[in-house]
Amino acid sequence: MKKSTKISLAAVAALLVAAPAFAFHEGGVAQCEGCHTMHNSLGGAVMTSFLPQYQSGPFLLKAEDQSGACLNCHQSSTDTGPKSYHISTIDTNVDAAASKFPLQRGPGGDFRWLKVMGDRAGHNIIAKNFNYTKDATAGYTVAPGGAYPVANLHCSSCHDPHAKYRYLSDGTIATTGAPIVGSSSYTNKAPIAGEALGVYRFVGGKGYIPASIKATFPAVAFAKDEVPAAVAPDSTNGNAAGYNATEGTNQVIVAYGKNMSEWCANCHGSIHAANMQPGDYLKGTANLTHPASNSAKLNFIADNYNAYVSSGIIGAGKYSSLVPFEQGKGQFDATLVAGTAPTASGTDSNVACISCHRVHASGYASMLRFDINMFTTDNAGAVVYSTTATTNAKQQAALYDRPAAQFGVDARTLCNKCHAKD
Numbered sequence: 001m002k003k004s005t006k007i008s009l010a011a012v013a014a015l016l017v018a019a020p021a022f023a024f025h026e027g028g029v030a031q032c033e034g035c036h037t038m039h040n041s042l043g044g045a046v047m048t049s050f051l052p053q054y055q056s057g058p059f060l061l062k063a064e065d066q067s068g069a070c071l072n073c074h075q076s077s078t079d080t081g082p083k084s085y086h087i088s089t090i091d092t093n094v095d096a097a098a099s100k101f102p103l104q105r106g107p108g109g110d111f112r113w114l115k116v117m118g119d120r121a122g123h124n125i126i127a128k129n130f131n132y133t134k135d136a137t138a139g140y141t142v143a144p145g146g147a148y149p150v151a152n153l154h155c156s157s158c159h160d161p162h163a164k165y166r167y168l169s170d171g172t173i174a175t176t177g178a179p180i181v182g183s184s185s186y187t188n189k190a191p192i193a194g195e196a197l198g199v200y201r202f203v204g205g206k207g208y209i210p211a212s213i214k215a216t217f218p219a220v221a222f223a224k225d226e227v228p229a230a231v232a233p234d235s236t237n238g239n240a241a242g243y244n245a246t247e248g249t250n251q252v253i254v255a256y257g258k259n260m261s262e263w264c265a266n267c268h269g270s271i272h273a274a275n276m277q278p279g280d281y282l283k284g285t286a287n288l289t290h291p292a293s294n295s296a297k298l299n300f301i302a303d304n305y306n307a308y309v310s311s312g313i314i315g316a317g318k319y320s321s322l323v324p325f326e327q328g329k330g331q332f333d334a335t336l337v338a339g340t341a342p343t344a345s346g347t348d349s350n351v352a353c354i355s356c357h358r359v360h361a362s363g364y365a366s367m368l369r370f371d372i373n374m375f376t377t378d379n380a381g382a383v384v385y386s387t388t389a390t391t392n393a394k395q396q397a398a399l400y401d402r403p404a405a406q407f408g409v410d411a412r413t414l415c416n417k418c419h420a421k422d
Helices: 002-018 066-074 113-117 260-271 301-307 392-398
Strands: 180-183 196-198 229-231 255-258 308-310 376-379 382-385
Touching: 301 308, 382 392
Parallel strands: 180 196
Antiparallel strands: 229 255, 376 382
């Protein structure tokens, strides 16, 4: 009997080791010991090398701050290329000679670009043990268009570490009421009665505010009812070496549904003009911020998007993950399918914050997905990346390893994917 028990326990341990990384969170609160340590000591040894034995970080974390506790798992010193759930590259894997750049190619981007490009290339998370610091731009103390303090920006500013927000079987979002049995990040099938699914990427919902700033900045608690509706492939971290000229194949495609811009407005509210439509500037609308919301439909721009290939080339253009859009669908719409390139629709598709920006960081200013200047140029008959703003190698890494030929000679900014002005 004892022998059988030992074998069973060993089998369970092997399964846990072999389980995919997203099983750690399972859409809800993760295993406590993954992030916290009661005494930073086990078997006479420290649990984390960042702190002395018997001393933990704030909230008994295995790091000196909240983001550090996340990067314990979401960054690795052994990475040689894009790796599953990793969102950051260690400093030594980005060399001083500038021939190696951040490795991760997930939709949100690699935070390491902040150290390559400087402040404003992403969300400046604070992670002391991983050399990430707050935005040091002079006079820049709160989020653009909002009030969230930059000195308190952590991964937990956006993601609820205890993942309480969930979809109930009737489609409503709550923080209790049924147990979370999985994540909605990977499925468009609604939970059954008596069960719940965690919201996309366990982001914070209405009323969310990190415990670390609840007493000092209560006014920055999330005020929006919406959370992003989206479905992602099991693996979203990969480069674009196999992409064809019009990006019709081999893309890592997250099916964005709706609500992303509304959720971003929790911290960047003044930037958003929720009811503004593309073309409103022609009508003399006073608020001329770029449309980004569930009501910002592609409309007449959809034809541009579908046809645009590159500068001066109109034809069989296709969906591009460098310029994604929301499909205007709810989380459990059966037609919201990860990995399947959508067709632009003038009546359904939304211009969203993620159409132009990566949510973590990118190789461009303002965390843009693409170069606001020129992409490629004809250099002695060879198609190479433009060197007007950065090196060719850096450009290619920032564009997730896409070949320059994909964009054509003298290709200009991908703003033209929607606006077709070239």
